[in-house]
Amino acid sequence: MKKIGFxxxxxxxxxxxxxxxxxxxxxxKSTDILTxxxxxxxxxxxxxxxxxxxxxxxxxxxxxxDQVEIERLLRSIGDKRLAYELIISSYxxxxxxxxxxxxxxxxxxxxxxxxTYERFYVRPPTQLEQEYMKNYLENNIxxxxxxxxxxxxxxxxxxxx
Amino acid sequence: MKRREFIKKVTAATLASAVxxxxxxxxxxxxxxxxxxxxxxxxxxxxRQQESVLxxxxxxxxxxxxSAYEGNIMYNMLNGxxxxxxxxxxxxxxxxxxxxxxxxxxxxxxxxxQGTLFKEVKAAGVGHYSGLVSLMTGSKFVNQGLRxxxxxxxxFEYARKFMNLKATETWFIGNGIGNSTPLLxxxxxxxxxxxxxxxxxxxxxxxxxxxxxxxxYAKVYHPDEELGKIYEMQNFLNNxxxxxxxxxxxxxNTIEEKHDIKQFIRETFFKKNAGAIAHPPVSDNNDLxxxxxxxxxxxxxxxxxxxxxMNAVDQGHDNFSSYLKNLxxxxxxxxxxxxxxxxxxxxxAGNTYLIACPEHxxxxxxxxxxxxxxxxxxxxxxxxxxxIFSLIAGPGVDANLSVGSESNPIGDISDCVLTMAEILGIKxxxxxxxxxSSDAVSFFDxx
Numbered sequence: 001m002k003k004i005g006f007x008x009x010x011x012x013x014x015x016x017x018x019x020x021x022x023x024x025x026x027x028x029k030s031t032d033i034l035t036x037x038x039x040x041x042x043x044x045x046x047x048x049x050x051x052x053x054x055x056x057x058x059x060x061x062x063x064x065x066d067q068v069e070i071e072r073l074l075r076s077i078g079d080k081r082l083a084y085e086l087i088i089s090s091y092x093x094x095x096x097x098x099x100x101x102x103x104x105x106x107x108x109x110x111x112x113x114x115x116t117y118e119r120f121y122v123r124p125p126t127q128l129e130q131e132y133m134k135n136y137l138e139n140n141i142x143x144x145x146x147x148x149x150x151x152x153x154x155x156x157x158x159x160x161x
Numbered sequence: 162m163k164r165r166e167f168i169k170k171v172t173a174a175t176l177a178s179a180v181x182x183x184x185x186x187x188x189x190x191x192x193x194x195x196x197x198x199x200x201x202x203x204x205x206x207x208x209r210q211q212e213s214v215l216x217x218x219x220x221x222x223x224x225x226x227x228s229a230y231e232g233n234i235m236y237n238m239l240n241g242x243x244x245x246x247x248x249x250x251x252x253x254x255x256x257x258x259x260x261x262x263x264x265x266x267x268x269x270x271x272x273x274x275q276g277t278l279f280k281e282v283k284a285a286g287v288g289h290y291s292g293l294v295s296l297m298t299g300s301k302f303v304n305q306g307l308r309x310x311x312x313x314x315x316x317f318e319y320a321r322k323f324m325n326l327k328a329t330e331t332w333f334i335g336n337g338i339g340n341s342t343p344l345l346x347x348x349x350x351x352x353x354x355x356x357x358x359x360x361x362x363x364x365x366x367x368x369x370x371x372x373x374x375x376x377x378y379a380k381v382y383h384p385d386e387e388l389g390k391i392y393e394m395q396n397f398l399n400n401x402x403x404x405x406x407x408x409x410x411x412x413x414n415t416i417e418e419k420h421d422i423k424q425f426i427r428e429t430f431f432k433k434n435a436g437a438i439a440h441p442p443v444s445d446n447n448d449l450x451x452x453x454x455x456x457x458x459x460x461x462x463x464x465x466x467x468x469x470x471m472n473a474v475d476q477g478h479d480n481f482s483s484y485l486k487n488l489x490x491x492x493x494x495x496x497x498x499x500x501x502x503x504x505x506x507x508x509x510a511g512n513t514y515l516i517a518c519p520e521h522x523x524x525x526x527x528x529x530x531x532x533x534x535x536x537x538x539x540x541x542x543x544x545x546x547x548x549i550f551s552l553i554a555g556p557g558v559d560a561n562l563s564v565g566s567e568s569n570p571i572g573d574i575s576d577c578v579l580t581m582a583e584i585l586g587i588k589x590x591x592x593x594x595x596x597x598s599s600d601a602v603s604f605f606d607x608x
Contacts, residue, residue: 040402041404066374066375069370069371069374069375070371070375072338072366072371073366073367073371073372073375073376075338075343075363075366076335076338076343076361076362076363076364076365076366076367076371076372077361077362077363077367077411078333078343078346078358078359078360078361078362078411078412079328079360079411079412079413079414079419079422080411081411081413081419082414082419082422082423083376083411085379085419085423086376086379086423086426087375087376087379089379089380089381089382090375090376090377090378090379090380092380093378093379093380126401128401129401132397133394133397136393136394136397140390142386142390143390143394147387147390147391147394148394150391151390151391151392151394151395151398152394152398154391154395155394155395155398155399155402156398156399156402156404157398157399157401157402157404160402160404
């Protein structure tokens with residue numbers, strides 16, 4: 001009888017003493033400590049870059065024939081950045097290119113910036129990037145979506161994945 | 162001419178051109194019109210001594226005997242009368258045999274009579290790319306293969322580093338994009354390399370079907386109102402990303418230079434569509450058209466150093482008649498180039514040096530391939546393929562001088578770089594780097 005009482009006392013003690021602590025919450029959001037682009041360290045091949053660029057600007061895949069021609073074109077010009085700029089600016093003259101309207105961009109700059117980062121970099125902008133771009137676009141009302149897309153397309157991050 | 166006299170003349174030409182007024186076109190860049198300028202012709206895909214300098218036409222190749230089958234088919238470059246029988250290298254007449262009408266000469270005086278011909282020069286090897294590397298670097302260290310840049314600095318890199326030249330002052334105009342030709346505009350040497358590379362252009366592609374389709378209608382943005390903003394945003398984005406890559410974008414031009422090149426490309430497409438490219442009178446092969454576009458580059462940029470590569474002669478592997486045709490046309494191209502510089506580019510007339518040198522020769526004995534005339538073709542793999550020549554013309558260069566002979570070879574393929582360096586006044590600096598072949602000297606030092 002004494003033994004049973006001891007066991008019951010032990011069970012009751014364990015059950016009452018093993019309550020899980022509630023986690024303490026301080027209202028902080030979890031966030032990455034590295035920039036979202038830090039893992040992009042592989043350079044795209046010209047073919048990869050052009051394929052992605054084409055999709056970004058025309059929202060369809062580039063044809064194989066066009067891809068081959070563009071790769072040859074890139075090899076025919078020594079300054080590759082210049083060659084890319086020529087190709088991009090030629091795309092911008094193409095009636096099929098799909099760009100946001102100027103008014104839509106101005107109506108919601110935050111969303112435009114978010115969408116542009118996602119489109120070209122496949123990531124959201126950091127707070128710093130969001131603020132800088134917003135300020136820059138607000139202070140330069142003559143900047144069109146075309147110029148923004150151009151800048152993103154020729155920026156370093158667009159050449160890496 | 163004594164060396165001292167040559168140097169005096171070069172210096173005088175340099176000073177004269179520096180003080181002469183130069184024309185400004187609409188571009189924002191100040192144009193570098195001051196001499197000396199160098200146009201180097203990589204001539205032209207494996208040229209056999211027998212059909213070029215030795216002027217043997219069909220005698221030393223197809224076993225045809227008699228003076229009618231001997232003669233000079235490069236009369237813009239070399240002195241000497243043409244063959245009189247079995248003419249196949251010309252253009253097709255309205256009636257008569259194909260190729261039987263030689264292309265009329267362009268120069269009233271051959272380049273040989275205006276300059277100095279080194280008749281028997283030694284090439285380093287028998288491959289196109291290794292030969293071109295030696296021409297560009299002055300080094301015979303060419304153990305790297307295709308798809309690799311030269312290991313030693315090119316003349317462009319020496320010139321840009323020691324003369325502080327802009328990228329647009331040095332150009333390599335390629336006959337195409339095959340055979341690693343686009344890699345010849347700079348080496349991968351750690352002390353030189355891409356930062357001192359030349360602009361490269363392959364007109365048959367840039368202005369060919371590919372260019373027509375993909376860059377002909379490229380916008381030229383306003384340099385301040387549009388491009389300035391684009392580059393500002395790009396700078397911010399790049400700073401945020403902050404990456405380094407060895408060969409990320411090829412050579413780099415400044416923003417102003419890039420704008421200038423874009424304008425040049427746009428203008429050249431206009432000219433092409435108007436049929437106004439400065440092509441030679443006959444322009445029925447790729448080499449001739451490449452030289453036409455080279456003239457446009459010279460006229461627009463007035464580069465300090467321009468190298469143009471031709472290689473249509475390489476059809477000699479399987480068609481001897483085509484080889485002769487293309488050799489004749491390569492001479493036509495050089496004649497046109499020289500004439501265009503002297504008559505159409507005032508900033509370069511009288512202060513430009515032209516150097517032509519094959520990358521290698523061709524075999525003594527033929528292979529077994531017969532062409533439409535039952536003539537045998539020639540590859541390039543034996544000792545005869547290491548026999549080449551070099552021709553130099555320009556202010557201060559001895560006129561009508563021949564140096565060396567079949568029995569007395571004088572000169573080496575690696576001499577070309579030091580010759581150009583001497584003209585530019587940087588020879589001692591180039592030698593000081595110790596990266597050219599140990600037996601290389603300036604051709605002027607061999608006179």
